[in-house]
Amino acid sequence: MATITLANVNKIYPSRYGDVHAVKDFNLEVADGEFVALLGPSGCGKTSTLRMIVGLENITSGDILFDGKRVNDLEPRERNVAMAFETYALYPNFTIAENLGFPLEVRGFDEAERKRKVHRIAEIMRLDKILDQKPPSLSGGEQQRVSLGRALIRDPDVFILDEVMSHLDANLKFQMLLDLKVLHRELGKTMIYVTHDQMEALALADRVAVMDHALLQQAGTRNELYATPANVFVADFIGEPPTNFFDLKIMREGSSLRVVNGDASISFTPDKVCSAKLSQHGQDDIIAAIRPQHLHLANGADEDTLSAKVHINEYLGERSILTLKSGSQLFRALVPPHTAAQRGETVLLGYNPQDLMIFDKDNKQLIA
């Protein structure tokens, strides 16, 4: 078992074309037994971070601690971390049982102990019926489970997975998400799961650490990331369909306040708490954001609304997405399937002022 602490961790790859600062001042604590996802676009520094935790890459500056003890200078095998990658190098001529038991054999476990551990891990990974088969006869999903099982069998303190599902199709992915959840529940290990796919990260992890351009942008639960994204990047990266953003100005009318665009075709009324923070903030140019899930076709009741023309009405089976146009601004609303709204029709969109997010236009940080 292990708590992992990253304190001001930096990774710089020297290169003759100039240094690559792949991880910048990274601070994060992963609790013992916690399941954390590291989420971010390709090239943002996820794998570099993992490789420093595992010990496969030098730390340029900063410290990595396991249970409070500095591990910077420990070899990978002294850290007792297991890592699984997207590619699963199984031994094709060994049976599944032999593949699973191999790391134990290398470490000198006797046969009875090996058998016991192989059966336990095979049970968790649903491999117990195919222990006598060989890898080539297995499906991709089964091979992936063997590979995970083999990484876990030597009972590491920390289990790290790097983009292990990228090549799986939707059905297998769904099954594998369940497998990983069960695995985490059964073994209670500290787990770090790296992905560029928000769906995987949000489905699996207790907490998600969002990275971009070598920097940790925000670490939080699903709800925290969704309701109070630290900045425009997180608000944009988390959520599907993507969040709507509007470049607006603050308009003060007596004691009340609205945020509107140039021709006043878009206008939101923030709630009291948000208005107070905006008044304090001082600047008049802001970025407002609202998620498509938080806009609905208004039924004429007394609520805050926004008027727009229907640009596209996409029926997607379990839901429909309306793309709306107001002036030159396009934005989306998620509505029930089969919602009747013709292209060109003017509609009123209702919203709850609490769902409105406001960001600083310059530094892109959340104001309210």
Ligand SMILES: Nc1ncnc2c1ncn2[C@@H]1O[C@H](COP(=O)(O)OP(=O)(O)O)[C@@H](O)[C@H]1O
């Ligand atoms: N060994 C290396 N030498 C030089 N640059 C590297 C090396 N490994 C990664 N990088 C660079 O560091 C940045 C982060 O890469 P990486 O950690 O692999 O990101 P991710 O896993 O999020 O895609 C990228 O710009 C990548 O090109």
Ligand SMILES: [Mg+2]
């Ligand atoms: Mg990577």
